[in-house]
Amino acid sequence: MIDAFLFIGLPYIALIVAVIGCVRRARLSKFSMSARSSQFLEDRQLLWGSAPWHIGIIVVLLGHLLAFLLPNIWSSVLTVPVAMFCIETLGIACALLALAGLGTLIFRRLTSARLQAVTTHSDLLVVALLFMQVLLGLLSAIYFRYGSAWSTGTVVPYLWSLLLLQPDMAYVAGFPMLFKLHLIGAWLFILLLPFTRLMHILAVPFTYLWRAPQRVVWNTTRRRQHAVAATIRAESRREFIKGAAGVTGATGLLALGVSSKAVNFFKGASHDPEAESAMLEKKLQRLQLTAEERGYELERQRNSMILVSPYAELDPLKGKYFIDYAMAPGLAFKGKDGMPIVMSAKCTHLGCTVSSMVDDNGRVLCPCHISYFDILTGMPNEGAPAKAPLAQIAWALVDATGKVVASRAPGQPVTGTLTPEALAQCGLYITKPGKASA
Secondary structure: OHHHHHHHHHHHHHHHHHHHHHHHHHHHOHHHOOOOOOOOOOOHHHHHHHHHHHHHHHHHHHHHHHHHHOHHHHHHHHOOHHHHHHHHHHHHHHHHHHHHHHHHHHHHHHHOHHHHHOOOHHHHHHHHHHHHHHHHHHHHHHHOOOHHHHHHHOHHHHHHHHHOOOOOHHHOOOOOHHHHHHHHHHHHHHHHHHHOHHHHHHOOOHHHHOOOOOOOOOOOHHHHHHHHHHHHHHHHHHHHHHHHHHHHHHHHHHHHHHHHHHHHHHHOOOOOHHHHHHHHHHHHHHHHHHHHHHHHHHHHHHOOEEEEEEHHHOOOOEOEEEEOOOOOEEEEEEOOOOOEEEEEOEOOOOOOEOOOEOOOOOEEEEOOOOEEEEOOOOOEOOOOOOOOOOOEOOEEEEOOOOOEEEEEOOOOOOEOOOOHHHHOOOEEEEEOOOOOOO
């Protein structure tokens, strides 16, 4: 329930509030869409904070935007190891640059008396949120590497499902807590957009490029105060009426919505045969899937050997998927010596299923986080996010009469010998340890 609110409810609330709030503020208070530059108050530290912050965060946001808008092209580029290494390095470097710049700006704002005088509570909330958001993204990139590659298969489909009004949080529900906090921070950032100085990111002054030159005339403090007071008196009553009308309308809508829910609660669910039939059909489908899974589990508990495939169907370059005794994916290949290679297909990093295709170096790829595993030893490549090898699985070759003619336990040599003619008539089975021998 909490995940449903954080990854479905909160995004829609944030987007609706941001759109309505930004449009209203742009129409009724467009001159407030400013970051209120403090360069006149103190500009020495501003140079060392603002430039690194803007350069770093803009590059990071462009990377996120490209992955979201062009996921297929982005994934194709990242299949080149050198390109992926360069992009990951650039992203971490820019995140560090942005973090250093933002830290300088925060220190400047907290230590300068002039800046504290014009700092609001919302300013402190914004800089704190920005600092935590960049820090969470940096920690995620360090502890769970190659996010630029696997995010196109997880975060990007999740975001598109929200935009297409078909929300699917299954893509992100199993994320580590760092990723979840980073996503939640992004939605909070969008939610606060129309109420803080963050709004200035939408007020790009393109008209400055072609407008006529302007002459700035400075007023005295006294004349400025009189003008402000006159404006306040003229607009106060009108703004009060508008605000009262808005609050009244919102209260009425809220009361209407709550009352309808209360009436429906005490009234009970309406009788809709079609809806009930659809619901029962979905329940039946789930029960059938559960029964099928339990049937597989029961089969694996009762049988000491489970058929993977006929030996003739094994291939040295394309593995054969199967389900092992732990109800996890496995892969079977034909080795160079003709003997089967049987191993787990569950990545030891975050549990993704590895690819069945073997590359030129005799390795299979985990596409989620870019780990390469040697099919002979199961070991991951150096520098991969996965650190443990893929587990080997015990197997046996059984001839047409049901006799085990060759077998192998994990870490042990093959027992039994076969001719190529005899191998062609055998079937490959996975076995429970100690249950089969040649």
